[in-house]
Amino acid sequence: MIKIENIHKSFGDKTILEGITGEFYKGKPNLIIGASGTGKSVLLKCIVGLIPPDQGHVYYDDLEFTGAHRDTKTEIRRQIGMLFQGGALFDSKTVEENVRFPLDVLTKMPLSEKVDRVNFCLERVGLAGQNDKMPSELSGGMKKRVGIARAIVNSSKYLFCDEPNSGLDPQTSILIDDLIMDITEEYNTTTIVVTHDMNSVLGIGEHILFLYQGHKLWQGSKDEITESGVKEFDDFVFANKVMQRLKRN
Known part of the structure; x- marks a missing residue:
């Protein structure tokens, strides 16, 4: 499990994240979703330690990561796998x-x-x-x-995926989603996926955290999407033209 408490992050006068708290569970895909510019990738980088939060804590299981000694951070990082948005292969x-x-x-x-x-x-x-x-x-x-x-x-032990379906056709996106799901369950990893692809949310969204303008406004599972009661979240889903299909079904 990964837990975050009261994460804040600003760049200059611009506030990106404001008081984000949540948990990400073992053995299931945990999705961070929201429109572009809502702070998804910044939150992921704070969790991984690529950028330090201005305030708050990140816990990997029982270990506090944010203020940990360098040796502790190194040991945790040895247990992290990262799938970057563009693949980031060495040409x-x-x-x-x-x-x-x-x-x-x-x-x-x-x-x-x-x-x-x-x-x-x-x-x-x-x-x-x-x-x-x-x-x-x-x-x-x-x-x-x-x-x-x-x-x-x-x-x-910990798998992070930043927009894994970016630039892929729908059929290949489903293949990647299924692969992430299978590996997460098979190896009991704590997997966090950053995405704005609602097809991925509906396919593998067992635990979802929705960000809006740097705030966490909703969390739940794909089965609870149609009953969120959060206008900004409903607007996001409607914009992706998924809610209409859900309600027709």
Whole structure:
């Protein structure tokens, strides 16, 4: 579990996050949703430690992360897997080298064991035998799957996905959503997904936190969306043309 308490963040005179509190659970996808510019990615970066909050605390299980000693932060970061919005693959490295990168940096595992682990993860994301391909030879969906393989190669306890379906066609988006769901349940990870894709919300939104102008206005599951009672949330859903289909059904 990851818990955040009273997270505030400003850049200059601009307030981005104001008093965000919430919990993210093991074994299920936890979604942070909202329109562009609402602070989703900033909140994710505060949780991961890429930027420090101005106020508040982040807890990984029972460990306070925000003010922790460097060694404690390093140990927690070893257990984090990250899927970046654009895939963030190294263009000069092969698929195998990209997936192996966290093992090269964070472990002293023998090369043969690293390769075995890479092969296992590539097979898990449906890319067995693609080891020697370069990123330029991959489709957008394949790049995202390589990114997922890299995120789980170090047996991560915590998985973060920043707009995993950005730029993908609907069919590939469903494949990525299903893969994130399966891996989360199989490895009992604490998974946090930042998205504005309502199809993803309806597909894997077991626990949802809605941000609006830097405030948390609603949280719940995909089954509770139609009864939120929050105007800003309903407006967001209507804008994505999903609520109409839900109500027709």
